[in-house]
Amino acid sequence: MPTKRNNPRHSANSRPVPEARALSRSRSGRKRPVTVSNVEASARGTERVRAARHGAAHSALVDARRKRSRKRVLSLVLIVCAVALVAAAAVTAFTFFRSTDSNLSLEPSNAKEALVAQKTDEPYYVLMTADLAREGYGAQQPDAQGMLLVRIDEGSKTVTLCTIPAKLNVRTSDGNNRPLDEARSVGGDAELIRCVASLAEVDISHFVTTDSAGIVGMTDAMGGVSMDLESKVDDPHAGTLVVSAGNRPLSGEEALMFLRASNVNGGTDGMYANRMAFTFNLAEQAATSEGLDFAGQVGEASRFIYTDWTASDLLALGGVLKPVEEITLYQCVVPYMRSNAAGPDVVLYERQPKSWAAMLERLKAGEDPNQIESSAESVEAAAVSVEVRNGTNTAGAAAKLGEMLTGQGFNVIGVGNTDDGTIYPETLVIYTKSGSEGEAKAVLRAMGSGRVVEGGDFYSSEADVIAIIGLDWMPVE
Numbered sequence: 001m002p003t004k005r006n007n008p009r010h011s012a013n014s015r016p017v018p019e020a021r022a023l024s025r026s027r028s029g030r031k032r033p034v035t036v037s038n039v040e041a042s043a044r045g046t047e048r049v050r051a052a053r054h055g056a057a058h059s060a061l062v063d064a065r066r067k068r069s070r071k072r073v074l075s076l077v078l079i080v081c082a083v084a085l086v087a088a089a090a091v092t093a094f095t096f097f098r099s100t101d102s103n104l105s106l107e108p109s110n111a112k113e114a115l116v117a118q119k120t121d122e123p124y125y126v127l128m129t130a131d132l133a134r135e136g137y138g139a140q141q142p143d144a145q146g147m148l149l150v151r152i153d154e155g156s157k158t159v160t161l162c163t164i165p166a167k168l169n170v171r172t173s174d175g176n177n178r179p180l181d182e183a184r185s186v187g188g189d190a191e192l193i194r195c196v197a198s199l200a201e202v203d204i205s206h207f208v209t210t211d212s213a214g215i216v217g218m219t220d221a222m223g224g225v226s227m228d229l230e231s232k233v234d235d236p237h238a239g240t241l242v243v244s245a246g247n248r249p250l251s252g253e254e255a256l257m258f259l260r261a262s263n264v265n266g267g268t269d270g271m272y273a274n275r276m277a278f279t280f281n282l283a284e285q286a287a288t289s290e291g292l293d294f295a296g297q298v299g300e301a302s303r304f305i306y307t308d309w310t311a312s313d314l315l316a317l318g319g320v321l322k323p324v325e326e327i328t329l330y331q332c333v334v335p336y337m338r339s340n341a342a343g344p345d346v347v348l349y350e351r352q353p354k355s356w357a358a359m360l361e362r363l364k365a366g367e368d369p370n371q372i373e374s375s376a377e378s379v380e381a382a383a384v385s386v387e388v389r390n391g392t393n394t395a396g397a398a399a400k401l402g403e404m405l406t407g408q409g410f411n412v413i414g415v416g417n418t419d420d421g422t423i424y425p426e427t428l429v430i431y432t433k434s435g436s437e438g439e440a441k442a443v444l445r446a447m448g449s450g451r452v453v454e455g456g457d458f459y460s461s462e463a464d465v466i467a468i469i470g471l472d473w474m475p476v477e
Contacts, residue, residue, distance in 0.1 A: 134237070159321075209306050225278060379442040
Protein backbone atom coordinates (compact mmCIF):
# COMPACT_ATOMS: atom_id res chain seq x y z
CA MET A 1 0.00 0.00 0.00
CA PRO A 2 1.43 3.46 -0.91
CA THR A 3 2.71 5.45 2.02
CA LYS A 4 0.76 8.54 2.74
CA ARG A 5 2.72 11.85 3.01
CA ASN A 6 1.54 14.67 5.32
CA ASN A 7 0.87 18.04 3.73
CA PRO A 8 2.96 20.55 5.65
CA ARG A 9 0.19 23.08 5.32
CA HIS A 10 -2.32 20.91 7.05
CA SER A 11 -0.13 19.06 9.39
CA ALA A 12 -1.68 18.19 12.70
CA ASN A 13 1.26 19.90 14.38
CA SER A 14 1.18 23.22 12.44
CA ARG A 15 -1.12 26.05 11.85
CA PRO A 16 -2.22 27.30 8.40
CA VAL A 17 0.54 29.41 6.87
CA PRO A 18 -0.73 32.94 6.19
CA GLU A 19 -0.04 34.62 2.87
CA ALA A 20 3.18 36.54 2.98
CA ARG A 21 2.87 40.17 1.93
CA ALA A 22 5.40 42.85 0.91
CA LEU A 23 5.16 46.48 0.21
CA SER A 24 6.06 47.97 -3.14
CA ARG A 25 5.61 51.32 -4.58
CA SER A 26 3.55 51.96 -7.64
CA ARG A 27 4.27 54.67 -10.08
CA SER A 28 1.66 56.66 -8.33
CA GLY A 29 3.64 56.31 -5.19
CA ARG A 30 0.84 54.60 -3.37
CA LYS A 31 1.48 51.47 -1.57
CA ARG A 32 -0.37 48.31 -2.62
CA PRO A 33 -0.16 44.84 -1.33
CA VAL A 34 1.83 42.28 -3.32
CA THR A 35 1.03 38.59 -2.92
CA VAL A 36 4.07 36.26 -2.81
CA SER A 37 2.56 33.31 -4.56
CA ASN A 38 5.61 30.99 -4.64
CA VAL A 39 5.73 30.21 -0.92
CA GLU A 40 3.42 27.21 -1.24
CA ALA A 41 5.24 26.08 -4.39
CA SER A 42 8.55 26.14 -2.51
CA ALA A 43 7.10 24.01 0.26
CA ARG A 44 5.90 21.49 -2.25
CA GLY A 45 9.30 21.50 -3.96
CA THR A 46 10.95 20.81 -0.64
CA GLU A 47 8.45 18.02 -0.09
CA ARG A 48 9.36 16.50 -3.47
CA VAL A 49 13.06 16.66 -2.61
CA ARG A 50 12.40 15.03 0.70
CA ALA A 51 10.17 12.46 -0.95
CA ALA A 52 12.81 11.75 -3.55
CA ARG A 53 15.40 11.31 -0.87
CA HIS A 54 13.05 9.14 1.18
CA GLY A 55 12.24 7.07 -1.92
CA ALA A 56 15.91 6.53 -2.73
CA ALA A 57 16.66 5.49 0.84
CA HIS A 58 13.64 3.22 0.86
CA SER A 59 14.69 1.58 -2.43
CA ALA A 60 18.22 1.03 -1.09
CA LEU A 61 16.75 -0.48 2.07
CA VAL A 62 14.50 -2.76 0.05
CA ASP A 63 17.44 -3.85 -2.16
CA ALA A 64 19.56 -4.53 0.93
CA ARG A 65 16.74 -6.53 2.46
CA ARG A 66 16.33 -8.48 -0.77
CA LYS A 67 20.07 -9.23 -0.90
CA ARG A 68 20.07 -10.36 2.72
CA SER A 69 17.04 -12.49 1.97
CA ARG A 70 18.77 -14.06 -1.03
CA LYS A 71 21.87 -14.75 1.09
CA ARG A 72 19.73 -16.37 3.76
CA VAL A 73 17.99 -18.50 1.15
CA LEU A 74 21.35 -19.48 -0.41
CA SER A 75 22.81 -20.34 3.01
CA LEU A 76 19.73 -22.36 3.81
CA VAL A 77 20.03 -24.24 0.52
CA LEU A 78 23.70 -24.98 1.20
CA ILE A 79 22.91 -26.21 4.70
CA VAL A 80 20.11 -28.40 3.39
CA CYS A 81 22.45 -29.81 0.72
CA ALA A 82 25.18 -30.47 3.29
CA VAL A 83 22.72 -32.18 5.61
CA ALA A 84 21.42 -34.21 2.68
CA LEU A 85 24.95 -35.28 1.73
CA VAL A 86 25.78 -36.22 5.31
CA ALA A 87 22.51 -38.10 5.59
CA ALA A 88 23.17 -39.87 2.28
CA ALA A 89 26.70 -40.78 3.41
CA ALA A 90 25.32 -42.03 6.72
CA VAL A 91 22.68 -44.09 4.95
CA THR A 92 25.31 -45.44 2.53
CA ALA A 93 27.68 -46.28 5.39
CA PHE A 94 24.86 -47.86 7.38
CA THR A 95 23.80 -49.88 4.35
CA PHE A 96 27.41 -50.90 3.65
CA PHE A 97 28.09 -52.07 7.19
CA ARG A 98 24.73 -53.78 7.56
CA SER A 99 25.07 -55.55 4.22
CA THR A 100 28.73 -56.46 4.78
CA ASP A 101 28.13 -57.66 8.33
CA SER A 102 25.21 -59.74 7.10
CA ASN A 103 27.42 -61.33 4.45
CA LEU A 104 30.21 -62.01 6.94
CA SER A 105 27.89 -63.53 9.52
CA LEU A 106 28.82 -67.03 10.70
CA GLU A 107 25.23 -68.13 11.18
CA PRO A 108 24.20 -70.92 11.35
CA SER A 109 27.73 -71.94 12.44
CA ASN A 110 28.20 -72.55 16.18
CA ALA A 111 31.78 -71.24 16.10
CA LYS A 112 31.08 -68.41 18.56
CA GLU A 113 30.43 -70.96 21.29
CA ALA A 114 34.16 -71.75 21.37
CA LEU A 115 35.60 -68.27 20.77
CA VAL A 116 37.14 -66.32 23.66
CA ALA A 117 37.11 -62.53 23.56
CA GLN A 118 40.50 -61.02 22.85
CA LYS A 119 42.13 -58.99 25.61
CA THR A 120 42.85 -55.33 25.04
CA ASP A 121 46.39 -54.54 23.87
CA GLU A 122 47.42 -58.20 23.89
CA PRO A 123 48.21 -60.61 21.02
CA TYR A 124 45.32 -62.79 19.92
CA TYR A 125 44.73 -65.89 17.80
CA VAL A 126 42.60 -66.50 14.72
CA LEU A 127 41.70 -69.86 13.17
CA MET A 128 41.36 -69.71 9.39
CA THR A 129 40.05 -72.65 7.37
CA ALA A 130 39.42 -73.30 3.67
CA ASP A 131 37.65 -76.28 2.16
CA LEU A 132 39.73 -76.95 -0.97
CA ALA A 133 38.28 -80.38 -1.73
CA ARG A 134 37.99 -81.38 -5.35
CA GLU A 135 34.88 -83.41 -6.00
CA GLY A 136 35.56 -87.08 -6.65
CA TYR A 137 39.16 -87.15 -5.45
CA GLY A 138 38.68 -88.16 -1.79
CA ALA A 139 41.79 -89.80 -0.29
CA GLN A 140 43.90 -88.78 -3.28
CA GLN A 141 43.68 -85.26 -1.93
CA PRO A 142 44.41 -85.84 1.78
CA ASP A 143 45.09 -82.18 2.65
CA ALA A 144 41.91 -80.77 1.16
CA GLN A 145 41.20 -78.78 4.34
CA GLY A 146 43.55 -75.85 4.72
CA MET A 147 43.98 -74.80 8.37
CA LEU A 148 45.99 -71.86 9.65
CA LEU A 149 46.39 -70.71 13.24
CA VAL A 150 47.29 -67.01 13.05
CA ARG A 151 48.84 -65.05 15.89
CA ILE A 152 48.40 -61.26 15.56
CA ASP A 153 50.26 -58.78 17.72
CA GLU A 154 48.97 -55.37 16.69
CA GLY A 155 51.34 -53.52 19.01
CA SER A 156 54.52 -54.93 17.49
CA LYS A 157 52.98 -55.47 14.04
CA THR A 158 53.96 -59.15 14.16
CA VAL A 159 51.95 -61.85 12.37
CA THR A 160 52.69 -65.57 12.69
CA LEU A 161 51.07 -68.11 10.34
CA CYS A 162 51.13 -71.67 11.64
CA THR A 163 49.85 -74.45 9.38
CA ILE A 164 48.09 -77.31 11.10
CA PRO A 165 47.93 -80.50 9.01
CA ALA A 166 44.28 -81.42 8.49
CA LYS A 167 45.06 -85.10 9.07
CA LEU A 168 46.73 -84.49 12.44
CA ASN A 169 45.54 -86.98 15.02
CA VAL A 170 43.52 -85.25 17.79
CA ARG A 171 41.19 -86.30 20.59
CA THR A 172 37.67 -84.92 20.24
CA SER A 173 35.14 -84.23 22.98
CA ASP A 174 33.51 -87.64 22.57
CA GLY A 175 36.73 -89.26 23.79
CA ASN A 176 37.80 -90.66 20.41
CA ASN A 177 40.91 -90.01 18.34
CA ARG A 178 40.38 -88.88 14.76
CA PRO A 179 41.92 -86.63 12.11
CA LEU A 180 41.43 -82.93 12.81
CA ASP A 181 39.38 -82.42 9.65
CA GLU A 182 36.76 -84.80 11.05
CA ALA A 183 36.24 -82.81 14.26
CA ARG A 184 33.30 -80.93 12.75
CA SER A 185 31.38 -84.21 12.52
CA VAL A 186 31.40 -84.33 16.32
CA GLY A 187 30.45 -80.77 17.22
CA GLY A 188 30.59 -78.44 14.25
CA ASP A 189 32.96 -75.49 13.95
CA ALA A 190 33.03 -75.09 17.73
CA GLU A 191 34.54 -78.57 18.12
CA LEU A 192 37.20 -77.80 15.51
CA ILE A 193 38.12 -74.56 17.29
CA ARG A 194 38.35 -76.31 20.66
CA CYS A 195 40.62 -79.01 19.23
CA VAL A 196 43.01 -76.43 17.74
CA ALA A 197 42.94 -74.36 20.95
CA SER A 198 43.85 -77.47 22.93
CA LEU A 199 46.63 -78.38 20.52
CA ALA A 200 48.17 -74.90 20.67
CA GLU A 201 47.33 -74.26 24.34
CA VAL A 202 45.86 -70.83 23.51
CA ASP A 203 42.47 -69.14 23.41
CA ILE A 204 41.11 -68.50 19.93
CA SER A 205 39.28 -65.20 19.54
CA HIS A 206 38.25 -65.15 15.89
CA PHE A 207 37.26 -67.59 13.17
CA VAL A 208 37.36 -67.17 9.38
CA THR A 209 36.27 -69.82 6.88
CA THR A 210 35.73 -70.14 3.14
CA ASP A 211 35.64 -72.78 0.41
CA SER A 212 36.82 -73.38 -3.15
CA ALA A 213 34.20 -71.10 -4.69
CA GLY A 214 35.09 -68.42 -2.16
CA ILE A 215 38.79 -68.61 -3.06
CA VAL A 216 38.00 -68.25 -6.76
CA GLY A 217 35.51 -65.42 -6.26
CA MET A 218 37.64 -63.44 -3.82
CA THR A 219 40.77 -63.75 -5.98
CA ASP A 220 38.97 -62.63 -9.14
CA ALA A 221 37.25 -59.77 -7.29
CA MET A 222 40.70 -58.43 -6.35
CA GLY A 223 41.92 -58.66 -9.93
CA GLY A 224 44.14 -61.62 -9.10
CA VAL A 225 46.66 -62.25 -6.31
CA SER A 226 50.32 -61.72 -7.19
CA MET A 227 52.65 -64.67 -6.59
CA ASP A 228 56.26 -65.34 -7.52
CA LEU A 229 56.42 -68.98 -8.64
CA GLU A 230 59.85 -70.52 -9.08
CA SER A 231 58.47 -73.44 -11.05
CA LYS A 232 55.24 -74.38 -12.79
CA VAL A 233 52.43 -76.13 -10.93
CA ASP A 234 51.17 -79.26 -12.63
CA ASP A 235 49.29 -81.71 -10.40
CA PRO A 236 46.49 -83.84 -11.94
CA HIS A 237 44.99 -84.43 -8.48
CA ALA A 238 44.66 -80.66 -7.96
CA GLY A 239 43.07 -79.77 -11.29
CA THR A 240 43.47 -79.68 -15.05
CA LEU A 241 45.26 -76.32 -15.26
CA VAL A 242 49.00 -75.90 -15.53
CA VAL A 243 50.08 -72.77 -13.66
CA SER A 244 53.18 -71.34 -15.30
CA ALA A 245 56.17 -70.06 -13.35
CA GLY A 246 56.95 -66.38 -12.95
CA ASN A 247 55.98 -63.32 -10.97
CA ARG A 248 52.40 -62.47 -11.88
CA PRO A 249 48.82 -62.33 -10.56
CA LEU A 250 47.02 -65.67 -10.33
CA SER A 251 43.40 -65.83 -11.44
CA GLY A 252 40.82 -67.46 -9.19
CA GLU A 253 41.05 -70.87 -10.87
CA GLU A 254 44.85 -70.70 -10.94
CA ALA A 255 44.91 -69.80 -7.25
CA LEU A 256 42.71 -72.79 -6.43
CA MET A 257 45.01 -75.09 -8.41
CA PHE A 258 48.04 -73.59 -6.66
CA LEU A 259 46.55 -74.12 -3.18
CA ARG A 260 45.49 -77.70 -3.88
CA ALA A 261 48.73 -78.90 -5.48
CA SER A 262 50.96 -81.19 -3.42
CA ASN A 263 53.15 -82.26 -6.35
CA VAL A 264 55.46 -79.30 -5.76
CA ASN A 265 59.01 -78.69 -4.58
CA GLY A 266 59.23 -79.78 -0.97
CA GLY A 267 56.23 -82.11 -1.19
CA THR A 268 53.66 -81.62 1.57
CA ASP A 269 55.75 -79.00 3.33
CA GLY A 270 56.07 -77.14 0.04
CA MET A 271 52.29 -77.18 -0.34
CA TYR A 272 51.87 -75.77 3.18
CA ALA A 273 54.42 -73.04 2.43
CA ASN A 274 52.50 -72.13 -0.74
CA ARG A 275 49.25 -71.81 1.19
CA MET A 276 50.80 -69.54 3.80
CA ALA A 277 52.43 -67.36 1.15
CA PHE A 278 49.16 -67.00 -0.78
CA THR A 279 47.21 -66.12 2.37
CA PHE A 280 49.67 -63.40 3.33
CA ASN A 281 49.91 -61.98 -0.21
CA LEU A 282 46.12 -61.81 -0.46
CA ALA A 283 45.86 -59.99 2.88
CA GLU A 284 48.76 -57.69 1.98
CA GLN A 285 47.22 -56.80 -1.37
CA ALA A 286 43.92 -55.90 0.26
CA ALA A 287 45.59 -53.91 3.05
CA THR A 288 47.62 -51.76 0.63
CA SER A 289 44.37 -50.36 -0.79
CA GLU A 290 43.50 -46.96 0.66
CA GLY A 291 40.24 -45.41 1.81
CA LEU A 292 37.21 -46.42 -0.18
CA ASP A 293 39.27 -48.95 -2.13
CA PHE A 294 40.05 -50.85 1.05
CA ALA A 295 36.44 -50.61 2.18
CA GLY A 296 35.47 -51.95 -1.24
CA GLN A 297 37.89 -54.86 -0.80
CA VAL A 298 36.30 -55.67 2.55
CA GLY A 299 32.85 -55.44 0.99
CA GLU A 300 33.87 -57.77 -1.83
CA ALA A 301 35.53 -60.22 0.56
CA SER A 302 32.36 -60.39 2.65
CA ARG A 303 30.67 -62.20 -0.24
CA PHE A 304 33.14 -65.07 -0.04
CA ILE A 305 34.15 -65.54 3.62
CA TYR A 306 32.32 -66.13 6.87
CA THR A 307 33.67 -64.75 10.14
CA ASP A 308 32.72 -63.37 13.54
CA TRP A 309 34.61 -60.18 12.64
CA THR A 310 32.46 -57.24 11.55
CA ALA A 311 33.25 -54.89 8.68
CA SER A 312 34.34 -52.28 11.24
CA ASP A 313 36.71 -54.81 12.83
CA LEU A 314 38.31 -55.65 9.48
CA LEU A 315 38.68 -51.99 8.49
CA ALA A 316 40.28 -51.24 11.87
CA LEU A 317 42.65 -54.21 11.57
CA GLY A 318 43.69 -53.11 8.10
CA GLY A 319 44.50 -49.68 9.46
CA VAL A 320 46.52 -51.02 12.39
CA LEU A 321 48.70 -53.25 10.20
CA LYS A 322 49.65 -50.48 7.79
CA PRO A 323 52.13 -49.96 6.31
CA VAL A 324 52.59 -53.60 5.43
CA GLU A 325 56.32 -53.05 4.93
CA GLU A 326 56.65 -52.77 8.71
CA ILE A 327 55.01 -56.12 9.45
CA THR A 328 57.20 -58.90 10.82
CA LEU A 329 55.98 -62.18 9.34
CA TYR A 330 56.79 -65.65 10.68
CA GLN A 331 55.63 -68.94 9.19
CA CYS A 332 55.78 -72.47 10.53
CA VAL A 333 54.16 -75.90 10.33
CA VAL A 334 53.23 -78.04 13.31
CA PRO A 335 56.03 -80.69 13.39
CA TYR A 336 54.42 -83.93 12.21
CA MET A 337 55.19 -87.43 11.04
CA ARG A 338 53.11 -90.05 9.33
CA SER A 339 51.47 -92.54 11.69
CA ASN A 340 52.12 -96.16 10.86
CA ALA A 341 49.36 -97.33 13.20
CA ALA A 342 46.64 -96.20 10.78
CA GLY A 343 47.66 -98.59 8.01
CA PRO A 344 49.36 -97.99 4.63
CA ASP A 345 46.21 -96.74 2.90
CA VAL A 346 45.15 -94.26 5.59
CA VAL A 347 46.77 -90.84 5.91
CA LEU A 348 47.13 -89.89 9.55
CA TYR A 349 49.79 -87.66 11.12
CA GLU A 350 51.14 -87.51 14.64
CA ARG A 351 52.73 -84.36 16.01
CA GLN A 352 56.29 -84.49 17.29
CA PRO A 353 55.82 -83.61 20.98
CA LYS A 354 59.27 -82.20 21.80
CA SER A 355 59.69 -80.25 18.59
CA TRP A 356 56.16 -78.88 18.84
CA ALA A 357 56.64 -77.83 22.46
CA ALA A 358 59.80 -75.88 21.57
CA MET A 359 58.14 -74.31 18.50
CA LEU A 360 55.00 -73.41 20.43
CA GLU A 361 57.00 -71.67 23.13
CA ARG A 362 58.63 -69.41 20.56
CA LEU A 363 55.35 -68.87 18.70
CA LYS A 364 53.54 -67.67 21.82
CA ALA A 365 56.45 -65.38 22.68
CA GLY A 366 56.19 -63.69 19.29
CA GLU A 367 59.56 -65.06 18.15
CA ASP A 368 60.56 -66.97 15.04
CA PRO A 369 59.04 -70.45 15.55
CA ASN A 370 61.58 -72.00 13.19
CA GLN A 371 64.61 -70.83 15.12
CA ILE A 372 67.00 -73.74 15.44
CA GLU A 373 68.51 -74.09 18.88
CA SER A 374 70.58 -77.15 18.07
CA SER A 375 73.09 -76.33 15.38
CA ALA A 376 74.58 -78.54 12.68
CA GLU A 377 77.66 -76.34 12.40
CA SER A 378 79.65 -78.06 15.15
CA VAL A 379 78.65 -81.62 14.27
CA GLU A 380 81.45 -84.01 13.33
CA ALA A 381 80.19 -86.37 10.62
CA ALA A 382 82.25 -89.33 11.86
CA ALA A 383 80.49 -89.15 15.23
CA VAL A 384 77.01 -89.51 13.67
CA SER A 385 75.63 -92.99 12.98
CA VAL A 386 73.06 -93.23 10.18
CA GLU A 387 70.66 -95.94 9.01
CA VAL A 388 69.38 -95.53 5.46
CA ARG A 389 65.97 -96.93 4.44
CA ASN A 390 64.34 -96.93 1.03
CA GLY A 391 60.71 -95.75 1.17
CA THR A 392 60.15 -95.96 -2.59
CA ASN A 393 59.94 -98.64 -5.30
CA THR A 394 63.22 -97.46 -6.83
CA ALA A 395 65.70 -100.31 -6.45
CA GLY A 396 69.14 -99.42 -5.14
CA ALA A 397 68.19 -95.96 -3.87
CA ALA A 398 69.21 -96.71 -0.28
CA ALA A 399 72.57 -98.14 -1.33
CA LYS A 400 73.29 -95.06 -3.41
CA LEU A 401 72.45 -92.68 -0.54
CA GLY A 402 74.49 -94.78 1.87
CA GLU A 403 77.55 -94.49 -0.36
CA MET A 404 77.06 -90.74 -0.65
CA LEU A 405 76.84 -90.24 3.13
CA THR A 406 79.81 -92.51 3.75
CA GLY A 407 81.79 -90.46 1.27
CA GLN A 408 81.01 -87.35 3.35
CA GLY A 409 82.33 -88.97 6.52
CA PHE A 410 79.13 -90.20 8.21
CA ASN A 411 79.04 -93.59 9.94
CA VAL A 412 76.45 -95.52 7.93
CA ILE A 413 75.58 -98.62 9.96
CA GLY A 414 72.69 -100.00 7.91
CA VAL A 415 71.08 -99.89 4.46
CA GLY A 416 67.75 -101.46 3.42
CA ASN A 417 64.02 -100.99 2.76
CA THR A 418 61.36 -99.76 5.13
CA ASP A 419 59.68 -102.58 7.00
CA ASP A 420 56.10 -101.30 6.93
CA GLY A 421 55.51 -101.48 3.18
CA THR A 422 54.62 -97.77 3.03
CA ILE A 423 55.57 -95.64 0.04
CA TYR A 424 56.84 -92.35 1.45
CA PRO A 425 55.92 -89.28 -0.62
CA GLU A 426 58.65 -87.21 1.01
CA THR A 427 62.14 -87.81 2.37
CA LEU A 428 62.48 -87.82 6.16
CA VAL A 429 65.58 -87.41 8.29
CA ILE A 430 64.60 -88.70 11.71
CA TYR A 431 66.50 -88.25 14.96
CA THR A 432 65.74 -90.88 17.56
CA LYS A 433 67.59 -89.55 20.58
CA SER A 434 67.01 -86.42 22.64
CA GLY A 435 69.46 -83.72 21.62
CA SER A 436 70.22 -85.26 18.22
CA GLU A 437 68.41 -82.63 16.16
CA GLY A 438 71.71 -81.04 15.17
CA GLU A 439 73.02 -84.40 13.88
CA ALA A 440 69.87 -84.88 11.81
CA LYS A 441 70.27 -81.44 10.28
CA ALA A 442 73.86 -82.21 9.40
CA VAL A 443 72.70 -85.35 7.55
CA LEU A 444 69.93 -83.37 5.84
CA ARG A 445 72.41 -80.81 4.58
CA ALA A 446 74.57 -83.58 3.17
CA MET A 447 71.58 -85.17 1.42
CA GLY A 448 70.40 -81.90 -0.13
CA SER A 449 66.67 -82.42 0.44
CA GLY A 450 64.17 -83.80 2.95
CA ARG A 451 62.63 -82.79 6.27
CA VAL A 452 63.93 -83.28 9.81
CA VAL A 453 61.46 -84.94 12.19
CA GLU A 454 61.56 -86.20 15.73
CA GLY A 455 61.25 -89.99 15.92
CA GLY A 456 59.62 -90.24 19.32
CA ASP A 457 57.98 -93.63 19.89
CA PHE A 458 57.20 -94.17 16.21
CA TYR A 459 60.67 -94.87 14.89
CA SER A 460 63.41 -96.88 16.55
CA SER A 461 66.98 -97.63 15.57
CA GLU A 462 70.39 -98.08 17.09
CA ALA A 463 71.57 -95.25 14.84
CA ASP A 464 71.47 -91.56 15.81
CA VAL A 465 69.65 -90.74 12.59
CA ILE A 466 67.32 -92.63 10.24
CA ALA A 467 67.23 -91.38 6.64
CA ILE A 468 64.08 -92.58 4.83
CA ILE A 469 64.14 -91.92 1.09
CA GLY A 470 60.86 -90.57 -0.28
CA LEU A 471 59.53 -90.03 -3.77
CA ASP A 472 60.74 -86.43 -3.74
CA TRP A 473 64.45 -87.27 -3.26
CA MET A 474 66.68 -86.65 -6.24
CA PRO A 475 70.12 -88.28 -5.81
CA VAL A 476 73.12 -86.14 -6.64
CA GLU A 477 74.88 -87.41 -9.77
